[in-house]
Amino acid sequence: METPLRLEVIVASVRPGRFAPVVADWFLRTARADDRFDIGVIDLLQTPLPVDLADTPEVAAYRERLSAADAFVVITSEYNHGYPAALKTALDTAKHEWRAKPIAFVGYGGLSGGLRAIEQLRQVVAEVHMVSIRESVSFHQAKRAFDADGETRDGAAVDAAQRLLRQLAWWATHLRTARSADPYPG
Template sequence: MPATTEPLRIAVLVGSTREGRFAPVVTKWLSGHLGQRDDMRADVVDLAETPLPTVFPAFGQQPPPGTEEALALVTPRLAAADAFVLVTPEYNHSYPASLKNAIDWHNEQWHGKPIGFVSYGGLSGGLRAVEHLRVVMAELNAMTIRNTVSFHDAWSRFDADGSVKDPAADTAAKALLDQLAWWAHALRDARSVRPYAA
């Protein structure tokens, strides 16, 4: 079966939902890079705008009211994605509970797909959050790519217009997206030949 040339569908999952969060600045910058590419189409899934239930039903029990409606705003978008970029801060040496919740509400949507990371925070730049996410996503049969973009002391790295002050960040974003594209094409082609064996 020939490989498809359709643009890759990239779901950008915005992990922070805190009031006053810095995530929109980082996400807008990343979206600018995605918008410059002919080989990718971005879908920003902001968990602050599409909150998911935080109570999981016990085995054999019905989910809480509103669960189906909430999942309908997120699940089809994750299922349609060829690849993901998780935008995450670091909270207490790890990633936000809202992001873990979104991950746990899903399973096969992650299977056999690549995931890139853009992290931000203080001294660590969110890298400890990324390391925790790598282990979690491996359990869900996803492929995390090596390249990341990390903003240390993120609040000082952007100007008032939301542009990065250091052009090295733009170079890093291109490297991340190039690597993500390679894996996304390879895995999309593979899934078109045979379903992923979870």
């Protein structure tokens, strides 16, 4: 079997009392059932990235993790029709490490289910030369979508997660091969 794809799951919310761990844990259980991936978690609450984008030892370690990854999934809330500021800092802290790699999104929130944040993120990741996976997962009224054990009966989200993982694996496999054979010219 080929080396598993290194997938880094980025948990974007850093707010006190955040709902992100519930959504992230659900997605991680789903993704870990797929043996195509070796999965790590970058929780921005525990990842000290300076907002002035200064180089620090923590930034160097963060960039190394990004560099070693084949693919990314962002778990993002939606605040005021946008994505969290900590995520913008996380994206801007690196440059070459993102290039020619796929990224997918799991959004959650109120009525929009994080979709407005995801659409904004698609524009940003294109500027750092990433491939945005078409399929996304969205939880509308997220706190109502999960039971006390962190499980969901949202069939559309469960199906979307499976499609997202299939598409992500395809892109990650082909882009890893392409980067190895011919480094990205960005």
